[in-house]
Amino acid sequence: MDAAVIVFPGSNCDRDVAVAVEAALGRAPHMVWHRADSLPKVDLIVLPGGFSYGDYLRSGAIAANSPIMGRIKAAAAAGTRVLAICNGFQIAIEAGLLPGALMTNAGLKFVCRDVFLKVERNDTPFTSGYSQGQVVRFPVAHHQGNYAADAETLKRLDGDGLVAFRYVDAAGNATGEANPNGSAGNIAGVFNDARNVMGLMPHPERLAEAALGGTDGAAMFRTLLSKIA
Numbered sequence: 001m002d003a004a005v006i007v008f009p010g011s012n013c014d015r016d017v018a019v020a021v022e023a024a025l026g027r028a029p030h031m032v033w034h035r036a037d038s039l040p041k042v043d044l045i046v047l048p049g050g051f052s053y054g055d056y057l058r059s060g061a062i063a064a065n066s067p068i069m070g071r072i073k074a075a076a077a078a079g080t081r082v083l084a085i086c087n088g089f090q091i092a093i094e095a096g097l098l099p100g101a102l103m104t105n106a107g108l109k110f111v112c113r114d115v116f117l118k119v120e121r122n123d124t125p126f127t128s129g130y131s132q133g134q135v136v137r138f139p140v141a142h143h144q145g146n147y148a149a150d151a152e153t154l155k156r157l158d159g160d161g162l163v164a165f166r167y168v169d170a171a172g173n174a175t176g177e178a179n180p181n182g183s184a185g186n187i188a189g190v191f192n193d194a195r196n197v198m199g200l201m202p203h204p205e206r207l208a209e210a211a212l213g214g215t216d217g218a219a220m221f222r223t224l225l226s227k228i229a
């Protein structure tokens with residue numbers, strides 16, 4: 001079992017997520033520069049958070065065309081798990097790995113705070129460390145996290161169970177106040193159709209050990225890296 005973290009110019013959560021992966025896996029992941037034209041054989045690929053290419057054009061749009069992305073698309077199509085966090089989520093969407101778009105936050109401001117999320121389904125390798133409907137606390141830090149999609153896609157995401165997490169209040173209600181960025185349906189994370197790719201705006205790696213002030217993120221890395229056959 002092995003993992004790779006992809007590093008783009010402007011990534012800044014690559015080392016944080018490598019620490020969380022190492023804690024779960026027992027050894028460090030491969031750190032793969034975006035210009036690499038080959039990908040080590042891994043069971044999990046992480047697209048980390050940050051500001052790839054300074055968020056020029058649209059967040060993630062330039063990184064989505066990096067040489068390594070062709071390899072990642074092929075690996076994802078073959079069933080390799082891809083965890084795309086924040087800027088990684090933006091890159092995955094721009095690369096066509098996940099549906100929808102991430103627009104500028106409704107409040108037009110960078111939002112940096114902890115949020116509560118509801119686990120929409122726990123029968124996936126990304127979420128099986130949580131209970132169904134569990135409310136977890138992860139931090140957000142972004143200015144383009146406003147999830148949008150056309151009405152038909154939103155209906156399909158709901159109908160096919162492809163919403164991974166929603167922004168909720170502490171009691172688990174998906175209210176407007178609990179939504180930090182105006183995301184449609186309070187959507188904080190989504191799966192692809194095969195549920196081997198998951199993108200989310202909040203950062204599980206930032207609350208993955210007690211010294212960071214919380215451990216809710218740790219279960220995601222634990223199940224991703226321990227349940228691979």
Ligand SMILES: NC(=O)CC[C@H](N)C(=O)O
Nearest residue numbers: 049050086087142143144
């Ligand atoms: N923390 C991050 O990954 C930042 C995401 C992105 N660059 C934004 O601000 O929207």
